[in-house]
Amino acid sequence: MVIIMLEIQDLSKEYDTHMVLDSMKLHIQKGELFGLVGPNGAGKTTMIKIIAGLLEPDAGLVMIDGKRTTTKERRTHAKIGYMPDYSGTYPNLTVYEYMDFYTQMNGYKGKDAKKKIEENLELVNLYSKKEEYVDVLSRGIKQRLCLARCLISEPELLLLDEPTSGLDPRARNDIRMILNTLREKGKTIIISSHLLHDLSKMCSHIGILDKGKMITQGPVEDILQMEEQAKPLRIRFTEVNASLLKFLDSHALINNLTIDGAQATMHFQGDSMEEAKLLTALIRNGAGICYFAREEGSLERLFLQITKGE
Numbered sequence: 171m172v173i174i175m176l177e178i179q180d181l182s183k184e185y186d187t188h189m190v191l192d193s194m195k196l197h198i199q200k201g202e203l204f205g206l207v208g209p210n211g212a213g214k215t216t217m218i219k220i221i222a223g224l225l226e227p228d229a230g231l232v233m234i235d236g237k238r239t240t241t242k243e244r245r246t247h248a249k250i251g252y253m254p255d256y257s258g259t260y261p262n263l264t265v266y267e268y269m270d271f272y273t274q275m276n277g278y279k280g281k282d283a284k285k286k287i288e289e290n291l292e293l294v295n296l297y298s299k300k301e302e303y304v305d306v307l308s309r310g311i312k313q314r315l316c317l318a319r320c321l322i323s324e325p326e327l328l329l330l331d332e333p334t335s336g337l338d339p340r341a342r343n344d345i346r347m348i349l350n351t352l353r354e355k356g357k358t359i360i361i362s363s364h365l366l367h368d369l370s371k372m373c374s375h376i377g378i379l380d381k382g383k384m385i386t387q388g389p390v391e392d393i394l395q396m397e398e399q400a401k402p403l404r405i406r407f408t409e410v411n412a413s414l415l416k417f418l419d420s421h422a423l424i425n426n427l428t429i430d431g432a433q434a435t436m437h438f439q440g441d442s443m444e445e446a447k448l449l450t451a452l453i454r455n456g457a458g459i460c461y462f463a464r465e466e467g468s469l470e471r472l473f474l475q476i477t478k479g480e
């Protein structure tokens with residue numbers, strides 16, 4: 171049975187006259203590891219803070235596990251674990267003392283508190299560092315510690331705002347493994363980043379936020395396929411003549427064709443099978459081809475493609 175963990179309807183938020191979220195819609199199923207991708211200023215942090223109940227929207231509805239949440243309606247807050255993009259860590263505490271502080275704040279005492287601390291430090295592979303001072307830890311380890319802190323209240327929905335930003339590949343991988351374990355435990359996770367490829371390696375689903383609107387969302391494979399097709403196709407010919415130009419111009423899957431000398435660049439709306447068919451057809455028509463490849467794409471190009479350049 172499909173259970174919707176988070177549903178957002180027509181969410182809007184304006185700062186002064188700047189529309190940051192614009193009638194945004196989203197639904198996330200229980201157990202999804204959802205990557206929220208968007209460029210700087212797209213509204214990711216604003217959206218996450220509203221879901222966490224820390225910021226009031228101007229309009230719209232946020233439902234968590236079927237119940238409405240706002241800054242005032244706190245029944246749903248216990249279901250949420252929120253890790254901000256910059257989490258404060260108390261420098262004069264050891265890892266264990268830091269966890270002890272938050273565990274006690276969550277109402278655990280004595281043996282229960284000790285068990286809770288140990289369990290969560292083990293989950294993020296930090297038990298061996300329990301005597302180390304927080305201020306000497308690397309950013310990657312601090313992020314794991316903040317994640318352990320978020321887990322103390324046993325949230326069902328985790329909101330992680332850019333947890334991998336500034337981390338090296340090994341530290342990113344550590345976070346990825348922990349998130350996989352949490353997903354196996356049934357948690358629903360939203361993780362934001364401005365790097366699609368960073369999230370595509372760890373998420374089950376991706377949503378792309380641009381200018382306050384969720385411009386697309388779906389399984390990670392579908393989004394990557396969309397990204398692949400947004401990459402421009404570049405073909406270098408031995409020469410471009412009138413019949414070749416006519417062929418390219420009238421091809422149903424080719425848009426935005428530009429010709430520069432013997433080189434053609436285009437948006438080709440087909441998968442790799444369609445690319446192969448195009449290459450075969452060109453050769454059959456007598457074209458001499460020196461180069462045929464998709465160029466590197468960018469998130470901006472994908473946005474333009476999805477929004478048709480609006």
Ligand SMILES: Nc1ncnc2c1ncn2[C@@H]1O[C@H](COP(=O)(O)OP(=O)(O)OP(=O)(O)O)[C@@H](O)[C@H]1O
Nearest residue numbers: 185186190208209210211212213214215216217364
């Ligand atoms: N308290 C505020 N007052 C006024 N403007 C704000 C405030 N908070 C955010 N903004 C603006 O709202 C827009 C969206 O910000 P937000 O932090 O939600 O985006 P983001 O996608 O998380 O970006 P980043 O990746 O840079 O963190 C930005 O233009 C930002 O400058």
